[in-house]
Amino acid sequence: MDLGIEGKKAIVSAASKGLGKGCATALAQEGVDLVICARTKETLIATAEEIASATGVSVTPIACDITSEEGRRAVLAACPNPDVLVNNAGGPPPGDFKDFTLDDWRKAVEGNMLTPIALIHATVYGMVERGFGRIVNITSASVKAPIPILELSNGARCGLTGGVAALARKVAKNNVTINALLPGLHDTDRIRQTLTGRAEADGISIDQAAEQLGASIPAGRMGTAEDFGVACAFLCSAHAGFITGQNLLIDGGSFPGTM
Numbered sequence: 001m002d003l004g005i006e007g008k009k010a011i012v013s014a015a016s017k018g019l020g021k022g023c024a025t026a027l028a029q030e031g032v033d034l035v036i037c038a039r040t041k042e043t044l045i046a047t048a049e050e051i052a053s054a055t056g057v058s059v060t061p062i063a064c065d066i067t068s069e070e071g072r073r074a075v076l077a078a079c080p081n082p083d084v085l086v087n088n089a090g091g092p093p094p095g096d097f098k099d100f101t102l103d104d105w106r107k108a109v110e111g112n113m114l115t116p117i118a119l120i121h122a123t124v125y126g127m128v129e130r131g132f133g134r135i136v137n138i139t140s141a142s143v144k145a146p147i148p149i150l151e152l153s154n155g156a157r158c159g160l161t162g163g164v165a166a167l168a169r170k171v172a173k174n175n176v177t178i179n180a181l182l183p184g185l186h187d188t189d190r191i192r193q194t195l196t197g198r199a200e201a202d203g204i205s206i207d208q209a210a211e212q213l214g215a216s217i218p219a220g221r222m223g224t225a226e227d228f229g230v231a232c233a234f235l236c237s238a239h240a241g242f243i244t245g246q247n248l249l250i251d252g253g254s255f256p257g258t259m
């Protein structure tokens, strides 16, 4: 299927690895030129070169922290009028409610709610004027079902979800959509880091721990960055103009509800 977005321009934040890279790669495979960012310059440049040489699109790497105003300014300067915006950043740390300070909450809200809102605010009205725009927020399955050790994430991501729900309806008539993808367990560096403790405790390798975790998912495996990226590319496609304000779980069937 031709997604009908060849030649469009996209910002994909936090995209040197994992889910962000999966989204950037899938968009590039559809002929979308990219501005991608991440904090670690070397990994970011390597990813930009890898995607550009595999697909032939233009990939501009901006090394920055997207949760800072300076970082957002740099990304927007490189791509002031994107047709596609994929919002992503690292998630807040795990812990327990009793230990979180107000500063912890402020950081979580800044990174996972206010950062995407600032980028949406800076780009959505240009999309409206041009009559095309696709915004995808990478949030988490925790928006549908809270994860006990990720209370900062549960809160900040639900804040983002509610914060743009009305806007998604306001801009839909201009062929601008705003949706969220809610990842369940995907086999990325982030998940592998969290498996270190489990692997050590059980005396098994990280690969074995990852396989065991995957076996607990109805699909029988964890998701991949590619699984995630193609879903993102479809939501960004010319054909997805009637899908907006949705929160789509990509979780291999883990969510136990019917709807």
Ligand SMILES: NC(=O)c1ccc[n+]([C@@H]2O[C@H](COP(=O)([O-])OP(=O)(O)OC[C@H]3O[C@@H](n4cnc5c(N)ncnc54)[C@H](OP(=O)(O)O)[C@@H]3O)[C@@H](O)[C@H]2O)c1
Residues within 6 Å of the ligand: 013, 014, 015, 016, 017, 018, 019, 020, 037, 038, 039, 040, 041, 043, 064, 065, 066, 067, 088, 089, 090, 091, 092, 138, 139, 140, 141, 183, 184, 185, 186, 187, 188, 189, 190, 191
């Ligand atoms: N993987 C999962 O199963 C899963 C499930 C639910 C939710 N999520 C959420 O999905 C998001 C992506 O997860 P992932 O698994 O893809 O993580 P990952 O493999 O660790 O990749 C994270 C990417 O984001 C970049 N990044 C992180 N913080 C950034 C910042 N402040 N500014 C710019 N770039 C930043 C990283 O590069 P640098 O470190 O160099 O900046 C890297 O490129 C996270 O918010 C995570 O909590 C993931």
